[in-house]
Amino acid sequence: MIKAAQLKENATVADMIGNGEWKWPTEWKERIVELTNVVVPNLENQLDDRLVWVNKKGVETKFSVGNVWNDTREYGNKVQWAKMVWYTQCIPSHAFVVWLAMRGRLNTQDKLAKWYPENEFECVFCKNQSDSVCHLFFYCEYSSWIWKEVKKKVKGSDIPNEWEKIVTWFINSKCPNKVWNVVQRLVFAASVYWIWRERNSRIFKKIVIPKETIKEKIVECVKLRILSLKFKQCTTYEELKENWEINMAEHRPRL
Known part of the structure; x- marks a missing residue:
């Protein structure tokens, strides 16, 4: 089991998965119950990890602050002025x-x-x-x-x-x-x-x-x-x- 202190900034998703299961630190699992519901991804070793964002339409897009903001903010009706x-x-x-x-x-x-x-x-x-x-x-x-x-x-x-x-x-x-x-x-x-x-x-x-x-x-x-x-x-x-x-x-x- 990987301890939180042992996780490095450049750790990849592969470092957190073993035998088809997440290797969450015990402290994380105790404090964040939702981690048990996170689906284990199917990793392809020949590809590098990358950040993605699934927008509100369910489409996978490049992660950016702008994309997250546009998907999470509330939209009102456009005013005439x-x-x-x-x-x-x-x-x-x-x-x-x-x-x-x-x-x-x-x-x-x-x-x-x-x-x-x-x-x-x-x-x-x-x-x-x-x-x-x-x-x-x-x-x-x-x-x-x-x-x-x-x-x-x-x-x-x-x-x-x-x-x-x-x-x-x-x-x-x-x-x-x-x-x-x-x-x-x-x-x-x-x-x-x-x-x-x-x-x-x-x-x-x-x-x-x-x-x-x-x-x-x-x-x-x-x-x-x-x-x-x-x-x-x-x-x-x-x-x-x-x-x-x-x-x-x-x-x-x-x-």
């Missing part, structure tokens, strides 16, 4: 906050009021009412000003100013991979991210930043992302450079 949040050019930290907002998972005051009905809540920006996703993005006068200003950078005069209408607008947008559509989504996500961050900073750190500064942070953040992307030389690209004050020294288009 998926491409509004997750896309190749997105900024992950921004997309995550938007995803939380879309799922109703941000701890806004309207949710906290249900847990603490005796408390009085007010938006840290306008002080007019408790905040909520719809209020913060972008009904509140503070965030509304920011949103209307940054929309000017993305030819977004037709993008609505209310959360639910904005979501519907993006869902119905055609050609999501077009330059301006990508930049519009980047600006939207950056606006949500920085406004939410400023809201939390005021509540928990008592640090106040003017709306003009938040607007500049959004613009600068998106501009840096644009500079990291590759665009084909075209009229749209020229418009983008002009709107975002991008010169050739900063960004070389893909030929």
Whole structure:
């Protein structure tokens, strides 16, 4: 019988089988009852051991973390707003906050009021009412000003100013991979991210930043992302450079 301490890292399956039976260490059999149900494989001595994965369809495939994850994770129905949040050019930290907002998972005051009905809540920006996703993005006068200003950078005069209408607008947008559509989504996500961050900073750190500064942070953040992307030389690209004050020294288009 092989002791657990005697098993080496490079031990093969053959080292664990003898006379058509598993040679499990006694300690293993006592602690893991399920080992008695493991079928003894039919070994072919001329072949090397290899790891395989039997997927959820019962098909033997190459073992990889990706295959295991895709077979074991739960799948939900694809939501209409998926491409509004997750896309190749997105900024992950921004997309995550938007995803939380879309799922109703941000701890806004309207949710906290249900847990603490005796408390009085007010938006840290306008002080007019408790905040909520719809209020913060972008009904509140503070965030509304920011949103209307940054929309000017993305030819977004037709993008609505209310959360639910904005979501519907993006869902119905055609050609999501077009330059301006990508930049519009980047600006939207950056606006949500920085406004939410400023809201939390005021509540928990008592640090106040003017709306003009938040607007500049959004613009600068998106501009840096644009500079990291590759665009084909075209009229749209020229418009983008002009709107975002991008010169050739900063960004070389893909030929």
